[in-house]
Amino acid sequence: MTTDPNASDERSTRTDEHDERSADATPDDGTGTPADDAGPADDEPEIVDGRTIEHLLTDHERDIASTAEGTDATAAKRPTLDLPRLELGRRDFMKAGAAVGAMSGLAGCTSILADEEGDDSGSAAASGEHKVAPGEHDEYYGFLSGGHTGEIRVVGIPSMRELMRIPVFQAESARGYGHDAKTSQMLEEEGDGHVWGDTHHPRVSQTDNDYDGRWLFVNDKANGRMARVDLEYFETDAITNVPNCQGVHGACMQLPDTQLVFGVGEFRVPMPNDGRDVDDPDEYGSVLTAIDPETMDIEWQVEVDGNMDNGDGGKEGRWFFATGYNSEEGVTESEMTQADRDYVKAFDIPAIWDAVENGEYEEISGVPVVDGTMDSSLNEGDRPIVRYVATPKSPHGVSVTPDGNYAIASGKLDPSCTVIDIEAIAEVDDPQEAIVGQPRIGMGPLHTAYDGRGHAYTTTFIDSEVVKWDYEAAVEAEAGSEEPVVDRHDVHYNPGHLIAAESYTASPQGDYLISLNKLSKDRFLPVGPIHPENDQLFHIGDDDAGLELIKDKPSYPEPHDASVVHKDKIDPAKTWDTDDYEIDYVAEGEESFERIDDSTVEIEMWARRNEFSFPEVTLQEGDEVTLRISNVETTSDVIHSIAIPEYDINLALAPQDTREVTFTADEPGVFWAYCAYFCSALHLEMRSRILVEPDE
Amino acid sequence: MTTDPNASDERSTRTDEHDERSADATPDDGTGTPADDAGPADDEPEIVDGRTIEHLLTDHERDIASTAEGTDATAAKRPTLDLPRLELGRRDFMKAGAAVGAMSGLAGCTSILADEEGDDSGSAAASGEHKVAPGEHDEYYGFLSGGHTGEIRVVGIPSMRELMRIPVFQAESARGYGHDAKTSQMLEEEGDGHVWGDTHHPRVSQTDNDYDGRWLFVNDKANGRMARVDLEYFETDAITNVPNCQGVHGACMQLPDTQLVFGVGEFRVPMPNDGRDVDDPDEYGSVLTAIDPETMDIEWQVEVDGNMDNGDGGKEGRWFFATGYNSEEGVTESEMTQADRDYVKAFDIPAIWDAVENGEYEEISGVPVVDGTMDSSLNEGDRPIVRYVATPKSPHGVSVTPDGNYAIASGKLDPSCTVIDIEAIAEVDDPQEAIVGQPRIGMGPLHTAYDGRGHAYTTTFIDSEVVKWDYEAAVEAEAGSEEPVVDRHDVHYNPGHLIAAESYTASPQGDYLISLNKLSKDRFLPVGPIHPENDQLFHIGDDDAGLELIKDKPSYPEPHDASVVHKDKIDPAKTWDTDDYEIDYVAEGEESFERIDDSTVEIEMWARRNEFSFPEVTLQEGDEVTLRISNVETTSDVIHSIAIPEYDINLALAPQDTREVTFTADEPGVFWAYCAYFCSALHLEMRSRILVEPDE
Known part of the structure; x- marks a missing residue:
């Protein structure tokens, strides 16, 4: 990278070309997307190929765009920021260091990729068709955050099917999360009692820079918390305020x-x-x-x-x-x-x-x-x-290259990415000198992922693209050069994060990439004013073919980020191990109903196809009831629950699981507790009659 | 249908064949499904091809199965129930009536189907491949209940992509449902304050026996409620306790x-x-x-x-x-x-x-x-x-044929379906005489859907099949005959409801069918002890080809039932119409901050890219604050929200929408309200600083 006195002008020129391209594009640009019936009204901000010219820009840019209205779009020049520049003298030092890193890093990654592909010849991914037929398994787990749903979503890749939701910062009844004593106490105490969260960045634990499948961690942007998900049971097991x-x-x-x-x-x-x-x-x-x-x-x-x-x-x-x-x-x-x-x-x-x-x-x-x-x-x-x-x-995204050599940052207000040499940080006097590359990527660059073959993939929010570039070439090139870019592909529309398979490890898989797009506009059947987002799957495994769009996946608002882990690195439990559980299991024969005093009752019971241990439970109005219940099944996927009408309780019970709840029997009447998981042919008959006798 | 003295014996023979087939099947039966690593332990109930031999049966059947253990499976005979039988004298009356119905019904439906297919030549469905490429739209809306999540899910068919969730009986933060005054009051008052529900049967309103796209209704099994979803806005707008x-x-x-x-x-x-x-x-x-x-x-x-x-x-x-x-x-x-x-x-x-x-x-x-x-x-x-x-x-499912001639019921404890002649009900002395057909379908028949071509499709929970049969042939046949069955297809595993496209109208589309299967076992990557369910899509449009399995879709527990509506019959709004909304819209320039008295504040504000009307709001600890906010955007899919940290509020604001919330400013401090929908390049800077000054 050199300090070129013309670099700034050159960047402006390239910006103009971008504008021209944006302005020429039409909403229905051959992607097969039906045009939006409603279309923008005359007085609305213009949307061109998914890019809002007005409002998505900075105040400065907006002023310029306004001035340029009705004139050639190339007149709407981007502001030229006063970017930090490397001193020429640092360049050779950096290049030497970077080249060594590149050699070891790239060679290592390439051979890993080749080995894995060799082993995967029978997989759906290796079939070249990116299809997962009925009954076939996906190649990867995608862990997507659920944004302001406060959850984590598990998606199979490449099918993009949502396999499971993991509630994290909010109670959820199908899994009974926040209904039993342990999880409700965790939400109330460690979780500071908040009823929702805003999950952004799910990260899976690593050992030796590779996924170890133990835990997933995720933040809550709304209420300042961090949570841990146990990947043996796919359940949130800790929250820290x-x-x-x-x-x-x-x-x-x-x-x-x-x-x-x-x-x-x-x-x-x-x-x-x-x-x-x-x-x-x-x-x-x-x-x-x-x-x-x-x-x-x-x-x-x-x-x-x-x-x-x-x-x-x-x-x-x-x-x-x-x-x-x-x-x-x-x-x-x-x-x-x-x-x-x-x-x-x-x-x-x-x-x-x-x-x-x-x-x-x-x-x-x-x-x-x-x-x-x-x-x-x-x-x-x-x-x-x-x-x-x-x-x-406003640098927004930052991610470290798989070889560990660079941290690459970018922000929406400048078209370049900033390549920071990590080894140099400790060595240079002025931290600016650690900046070894500043390629021009496109309008609104946000986040960067890696394929392990030396390529970076950066989302551009305003241009609505994923841009593939060579980060070693960026270190070699002049600041502001577009030459390191090797491919770019439209996304639909306005991407935030993107993630490539195992991009956060030292050895990305290099085959799939997901762009998490904030707007879906007209890509799906309309579902009212709240639109889904659009998570688009690309195949990136063939550098000659370039980025290949495989699927559009609508997503409930609002996935922010994801981690993608190969299936062989996650080993979920099929049933609960009673040794892992903090409260005592209730085996068949161990059921008990104990009245401790005038207003305290303890019930220990079990559930199996098609019955609860107690077909009937009699309580007095006002009783404080602690109910502990185990699912005594040992067969995987035979799940029960105990749903208690009017009492706002549904405890989900996977095989060998035990849950406990305490409630006050404050409503007199007859309440038929039932199993909410369709567990057997006599599922409907599986119930326990709870009689709450009125206080006379 | 005749009363055949041998019918009962013949049924037993067919049952034996079923048992034999089940026992011979292996878990990995050529469907490409990996075998379950964990496998059933020796002391576990045996699972054969997804059918649990133990526990899924009645007490009586379980006794028989236990006796037959270790012997030829054909020895495990099903009990012969004492079924109600028609008098011979009724048969001719019923046949005559049914035949008239069949002629008009079938002819009408066939021509409707042909017309619609003619119009759909460019659609994904008509391409014969059942694929929906990126950017293409699905042909149908599937409205699936979410079971004990208490929600409705909108799925595109045939892609089986989940397009949207509609929270119904529980608060949900991404849509702000239960966070704003209107929806929180609805949940609290009409909804009786319950925090969850168990949705089973989503039904879309009809006019003249066809979908009119106005409303969807759904029950709550847990707490005895009924809700209505407005299909213009895809939002729950009424709950009745x-x-x-x-x-x-x-x-x-x-x-x-x-x-x-x-x-x-x-x-x-x-x-x-x-x-x-x-x-x-x-x-x-x-x-x-x-x-x-x-x-x-x-x-x-x-x-x-x-x-x-x-x-x-x-x-x-x-x-x-x-x-x-x-x-x-x-x-x-x-x-x-x-x-x-x-x-x-x-x-x-x-x-x-x-x-x-x-x-x-x-x-x-x-x-x-x-x-x-x-x-x-x-x-x-x-x-x-x-x-x-x-x-x-225990008849479980009942559904009326598209021609309106029959109600067909079936239950898990008998292998037959019961065909009831609707016209006859009012005419016969003994209601039993309205039963005009009782074909043998398979073990555990639960629910029945229709294709408009005279076929019924019935799920069999224990056999894990969808069975296609001719309901007029069933009226002609002897009770217990299997002859009306024209096709059967394995599902994976243990289906509950099934739904065919527009099956509940007078003119089903006859092309797609979804079987909502309760167990997925090993069909997907493992995700811990709580498994997803498996909603399987079949193409049923080609009677010669029979049932064709197109897709497996994992579903978060626990979809119970669905309605499938052609896309042309739903017309969702893209932005809110302020005339439809009960509270006043706050336009730009109309924002206000009013202190009513020492402890009451009213705020009217708006949101647009990238700002709230008030960058700063100062409150006193203890203030009772009513905040009303409008999204002044007019462009579809530009959604904002106002998330208030620590105060458990996130109001989602689609374009032109207005929401209100009242809260007590009981925590002193600085709280940065922010927009949780990534709305523009300056989304991160979109915030309002709420200062709650401490009570001295």
Whole structure:
């Protein structure tokens, strides 16, 4: 990469070409999509090929677009930001380092891919048709976040069939999540009693930079929490409420062995946010939170300048990267968009541990908070705990290349990606010097995934594309060059995250990629004013063929991000192991009904095809009842539940599972508890009559 | 149909053949399904080709199977139930009537089908490949119930992609359902405050026996409610809590014009169920409930003997049919399975209206309850309000043929379907004489759908099949004959309901059929002890090719039933019409912040890309805040929300929609309200800072 005095002009020219292409495209551009009947009204913002010219742009861009109205679209030039530039002198150092990384990284990945393809000759994926016939299994698990549904969704790839939902931050009756004592207590206590969440970034635990199938972690942006899903039982088993912070946005982990899970705090608030300093934004802060994956306890937090956003961990465990915006520390949109650059923050994890161990922190809300702001004394000297790498405004996505050499960031307000040399971060005096590439990708670049063959794939929100580019070529090329781009493909429409198979590991599979598109517009049968999103599956395994669109999958709002794991790396349980369960199993013959005192009853019962151990239970109005129930079946997929009408209880019981619930029998009457899982031919007859005798 | 002295023996012989086939099949029967690694343990019930030999059977059958253990499977003979039989003298009358019906019905349906196919030559369905390429639209809307998730799911057919979820009986944050004042009040008041429901039977409104696309109705089996979904906005707009009743199970309507919606009460309870008569099961009752579809008010109820189950309406508006079990009126499983027959109840709707208008009812919980029990004086004389047609034990499904001639019922405990001549019901002295056919279908027949070409398709729960048969041939054939069966196809596994395209109208489309299977076992990648169900799509449009399996679709537990409507019959809104909305829209310029008194604040605001009208709102701790907000966008699919962290609020705002919420600002601090729908490039900057100043 060179500092070319013409680079800025050249970028402008390329922008013009982009605009021209956008303006020429029509809504029905040969993709087979029916035109939207309603079409934009005359006074509506124009939508061209899924790109809103108005409103999707910055204020600055909007002004320019407005000026250009009715004139040649090429006149609507993008603003030229004052991008940080490398000194020429650094280039050779960086190139040398990068080349070594590239050789080892690429060679390793290519051979891994070849080996795996050889083993997969009988699979659906290897058939070349990307089809999964009835009865065949998918090749991959996709774990998609459910956005403001607060759940995780498990999708099979390449069929894109939704295999399961895992409720995380909200109660859900089909699985009885939040209905039994354990999960309702977790939501109430660790979950701080909130009834919903906003899951964004599901990440599967790794060992030695590969998926180990133990856990999935996911954030709650709405209420500042982090949750863990047990991938043996596909059930949320821990929630941690994160203090000193509002909106845990990014979620990722320290690699190679999931030593820590990181929650990237977004919104700046007073610390703690208990009513102090509400009118004094200078006192607000934003923190990175490190959580122990085993205990889910918070180890420490690091306060930084500005709002943070997404994050990713380096492969060797030293660095963690977070993007951010609002370096202005403004509190309104206009205040937040004054500056022309923001930062990627590189957290030096061992240095932070040292600070914590040396007592260089302030304890806030019971958590050690280390000062990682720019002016902190901990950021002076040779070993700053946080290095601030200036990038074009509002870098949004950041992800580390499989070889561990680069962190690649990009943001919606600049058409380039920023390639940061990870090894260089510790070596350079000025963090800007670690920037070794800045290829021009397209309008609104957000997130980047990898195929293990040296390619990066970046979504462009405004252009509505996935852009494939060569990241080593980007290091070689001039800043602002489009030459590293090797392919681009329309998506429908306005993509956020994208994910390639095992992109977050050291050895991506390189065959499939999903673009999570925010708008579906007219791609599906209309279903009212709330549209589904559109998750599009691409095959990327053939570099000659380029990006191949395989499927459109409508998704209930709003998947944000995903992890894709090969099926051989997940080993779910088929029935519960009673040793894993914290409460005692009730075997046949062990059922009991015990009246402890005038108003306390304990019931231990079991369920099997087609009966509950007690066909009848008599209670007195006002009784406090603790009911424990086991499914004594040992056959996989024979699930029961006990649904108690009017009492808002439905405990789902997989084979060998035991659940408990406590309720007050405050409504007199007859209540037929029934099994809500259609379990056998006599399923309808499976019930227990609960008689609540009235208090005289 | 004749009374053949050998018919009973012949049925036993056919049963033996079935057993033999089941026992010979292996789990991996050439369908490409990987064998279940875990396999059944030695002490587990044997599962053969998805059929559990143990436990799925009746007590009687289980005894026989146990005796036959280790011997030739053909020795495990099914019990021969003492089925009701027609008198020979009725046969000719019935045949003559049926033949006329068949001629008009079949001819009409065939020509309708041909016309529609002619128009559909460009559609995915007509391409013969049943594929929906990216960007193409599906041919049908499938509305599937979500079982104990309490929701409705909208699925595209034939792609089987889930297009949307419609929350009905539970709050849901992505759509803000239960978060805004209108929907939270509906759940709290009309919905009786329950937090979950168990949806079973989604039915779309009809005019002149065809779908009119106005509404969808669905029951709540758990808490005895009925809900209405507005198919313009795909949103639940009314819930009715049904008294005198526990478990509204079946749901269906009076045809041809949706004059009434019926909820079929299942569980027998005291009326009202307020603590009286808890120990006196003789006083329990079960009711059919008739609801006005416009007002959702309850018009009347009819009390009957025994538990009811599913229902369907005749095409001409006079009769409504409900199946039932527990004619013994027992309270335990063994008491409920003593008798060898139960009843299909035929409700004479005009006669019931007459009784109500004549004041022949008792008012219970404010509802006129008409006595339709067997011993009621209203069932004496020429025009009984309910006719009890005895069938083999526990008839479960009942559905009326498209020509309106027959109601076909079947239940898991007898291998036959019962064909009831609807015209005959009013004419015969003994309701048994209206039974005109009783073909042998297979083990555990549950539900029946139609193709409009004279074929019925019945699911067999124990055999795990969809069985195609000719219902006019069944009227011609001897009771117990298997001759009317023209095709059968394995499903995977244990199907409940099935639905064919527009099967509930007078003119089914005849091309697609979905079997809703309760177990998926090893059909999909394993996802822990809670398995998805498996909804299998078949093409049934080619009678020569027979049933053709197209797709397996995993489904989150637990879809029960569905309605399938051609895409041209649904016309959803793309944005909200502010005239349709009950609260005032807030246009740009109309925003206001008003402090009413020391502790009451009213905020009217709007949202658009990328801002809320108020970048900042200052409240005092303890303020009672009413917030009304409009999305002022006019472009389809540009959705916003206002998510308020820590306050458990997320109001989804489709274009032109307005929502309101009232909350108490009881937590001091700074709370960044944000938009949870990724709406534009500056989506992340779209927020409003809510300052709650502490009470000093």
